[in-house]
Amino acid sequence: MKEYTVKGKPVRVYVCDSEDEIASQAADVVMYAIRRKPHLALGLATGSTPVPLYRKLAEKNRAGEISFAKVRTYNLDEYFPIDPASPLSFRGFMRDNLFSKIDLPEEAIHIPRGDAPDADAEAARYEAELDALGGVDIQILGIGSDGHIGFNEPADRFIYPTHATALTEQTRRDNARFFNALDEVPTHAITMGIGAIMRAKKCIFIATGKNKAPAVKSALLDDPSPACQASVLQFHPDTVFLLDRDAASLLP
Numbered sequence: 001m002k003e004y005t006v007k008g009k010p011v012r013v014y015v016c017d018s019e020d021e022i023a024s025q026a027a028d029v030v031m032y033a034i035r036r037k038p039h040l041a042l043g044l045a046t047g048s049t050p051v052p053l054y055r056k057l058a059e060k061n062r063a064g065e066i067s068f069a070k071v072r073t074y075n076l077d078e079y080f081p082i083d084p085a086s087p088l089s090f091r092g093f094m095r096d097n098l099f100s101k102i103d104l105p106e107e108a109i110h111i112p113r114g115d116a117p118d119a120d121a122e123a124a125r126y127e128a129e130l131d132a133l134g135g136v137d138i139q140i141l142g143i144g145s146d147g148h149i150g151f152n153e154p155a156d157r158f159i160y161p162t163h164a165t166a167l168t169e170q171t172r173r174d175n176a177r178f179f180n181a182l183d184e185v186p187t188h189a190i191t192m193g194i195g196a197i198m199r200a201k202k203c204i205f206i207a208t209g210k211n212k213a214p215a216v217k218s219a220l221l222d223d224p225s226p227a228c229q230a231s232v233l234q235f236h237p238d239t240v241f242l243l244d245r246d247a248a249s250l251l252p
């Protein structure tokens, strides 16, 4: 473990040798928390980064080492508009990579609806759900190559409530690998705002790969700025940064 001191505050960084080691570390934290609190509110991310973690959690569930029967999940974001039944939706992604493989009840799943009639109203509905919860217990976070967390894209301010947002060209290009062509990548999404992310009691931030190294460096070591939304985590009281060597390659 490396501990950086940024403006007098500790930033806890674990540099791991492999994606598997990151998945094991993160899975251990999640499983320990569920054992202590079976009805844990677990914040989830989509994308490639957490897939090994979800694989590990599914394995542990299959082996009877952990149960999600009482857990409630809250995903960070969803494309808008999108059919929730589509495998390209984040609901579909979660179904394929985690939900269909664990004993989590369907009614415990919370994700903004990509087929809601109105994006702003759906964002407000999701925000009310998160408000009623008072913050998830653990939030899994990835980072975009542009420094986004959730789909809080680089901006001149932090947006605190859940909101509908346009995706940057960089994010659409990064996510084009899941689609047949760039013009099929949705242009908009609904995302938890910075407020709900910062209300998480604990954040597990995961980044892998060289293309994340500049964003990781900026998030951890630059002055916090909405130009790199993940930098707000420097103010979060309990975030653990799990990085592979490539993602950590620009850190001192």
Ligand code: F6R
Pocket: 044, 045, 046, 047, 048, 049, 050, 076, 077, 141, 142, 143, 144, 145, 148, 149, 150, 151
């Ligand atoms: C996804 C999300 C995004 C991703 C980020 C990294 O729910 O909130 O912030 O975590 O775009 O995506 P990958 O892991 O595909 O590089």
